[in-house]
Amino acid sequence: MDAFRDPPAAREKVLHSFRHRLGNIPTRGSSFFIHLSELCPVACEHCMYSSDLERKSDKVALSRRELEDAIRFISESSSQKLNITGGGEPFLKFSSILRLLETVEVPRIEIVTAGHWAMSPKRTARMMRQIDEARSRNPVNPELLLRLSIDRYHLNAPRPVRIEHYGNVLRCWSESRPGFAVGLRSIQPDMGTVDRMIAKEVGAGVERVDDWNRLLVLPGGMTVPLTFNVFRRSGKALRLTEDHSGATKTIREYYGPFESRPGNLSLATAVNDAIRGEYTASTGVAVTLNSDGTFWIFCGTAPDRRLLLEKQSFAEAVAYFFEDPITHLLVDEGIWALSDLVMEMDPRTHAGALAKNDSASLVDDLLAPDDVRLAVTLIAAHRQVTRDRATVDAEHPLARMLADPAADMARMCRDTVLANRESR
Known part of the structure; x- marks a missing residue:
């Protein structure tokens, strides 16, 4: 796909064209x-x-x-x-x-x-x-x-x-x-x-x-x-x-008993308190605020999408994060859904990320390569649009494909990233 000639620029174009339905985000x-x-x-x-x-x-x-x-x-x-x-x-x-x-x-x-x-x-x-x-x-x-x-x-x-x-x-x-x-x-x-x-x-x-x-x-x-x-x-x-x-x-073994269904663990929408022996699903999002003033949805934000705490409201910040299809994927489907996608298209990146055994760094490591981050963006956007949870501006060059339920977006992105790896 032509979009992969400049993955960061192509991802920005998707983010500017992606329109989620406001009723589908946490409050x-x-x-x-x-x-x-x-x-x-x-x-x-x-x-x-x-x-x-x-x-x-x-x-x-x-x-x-x-x-x-x-x-x-x-x-x-x-x-x-x-x-x-x-x-x-x-x-x-x-x-x-x-x-x-x-x-x-x-x-x-x-x-x-x-x-x-x-x-x-x-x-x-x-x-x-x-x-x-x-x-x-x-x-x-x-x-x-x-x-x-x-x-x-x-x-x-x-x-x-x-x-x-x-x-x-x-x-x-x-x-x-x-x-x-x-x-x-x-x-x-x-x-x-x-x-x-x-x-x-x-x-x-x-x-x-x-x-x-x-x-x-x-x-x-x-x-x-x-x-x-x-x-x-x-x-x-x-x-x-x-x-x-x-x-x-491993973290997958540790968190396995807390999955809402097999393979579905969303740390972004759960309260994990092992001392209490509880793991309670929540309609909210977990937020991390770092000492430098940056903040993000924990296990729900791509590494290029963090915000600086200023005077924005909580609702404004959440809306910003959910302008990214990746956040929808991570919050709705969980970190293992992302892990499985990356394993198919970039096994080396996947292996390195899982080897750390650390949920706090997992998303950043899985999405570190620019082309992987773009691929996951396109896959997640396609899922949201075809499920009638979002739209993409008609002017976007991939708008028709992203709205086509018959398009195998995961396969196309996987094949493109694998080809990139083989050509290096």
Whole structure:
């Protein structure tokens, strides 16, 4: 097809001509992920973000004004849950955490941290008290979970989080009994190791919940959930010499039980909370806001389609994302639908993306080649138009083909991309 002579330009022409039907897009959020900093003092060797204290961009954190814009945007999204996590260590921006806790209008909040700040019982108690006080000032009285990451890499990092630091948090929590919960997160290869270590540190028992979850039973009866996740081979982990392939499931195996139907997993329209043992389908979209102010639909946005948070409304932002047929594909059919398409047209790209075992980078990696991104755009647009969910302007050179139910768009795009690979 002539469109593949200049894939980026051809994709832009499709985006300018594609008209979705407004009634087919979400009007609210499900989970909202906010990354407060790209820096982290722990610098784990397996970090999916390759985070340490070295700046990797000109902008490593949201400004005070941007944080206020983010609070407005999150509250406007009516998301079910705010996740303060990712990118780096959120406790480096502790004042921003407190501001979010006391103002954002969501029913549930989760803070994910390495726990490096819990170096002494006194400091731990002070910071946990500030967290509880900030949460209690929030008019919507959100449910809060403070979740600490614990695994061999945190314990052996350049600036390690020692087992007694985790102990400080659990002891302080059980003694002060604040109005929020505490949980732990680890990796599947460390199952049976770190759970025993922390249990010994605080004198707790360990109970099995299911394949991925354990429960620490503290002296006095209070319980702390410990969730084990797959091991992700992205970021710094790509440089590790250790091979965990035999000790961890793949993301497809991990998420399989949560598919709405076999092969259909849409992380963009679901709330995933393994600590609760729940995976609840939602009519909303999950949004990630990075520390540089860019944001996107999680597992629902092509890598060239991210937005910068300014004064736009949540509805305006969602409408922008759904101007891209790829977003419809990812939200309606899920990441495995994209994965299967790319596997047929570009097996090498597909293999490299799946090898990372990381859902957070999967879409970006699968859609990295320009011609693959154009091919998926055309396939997704064809599906939307022929299902009467969208139209393409008649002036577009491919308008007739995109509206033809008999056109085998997937085959044509696959053959074109494969031919491109063979000619290189």
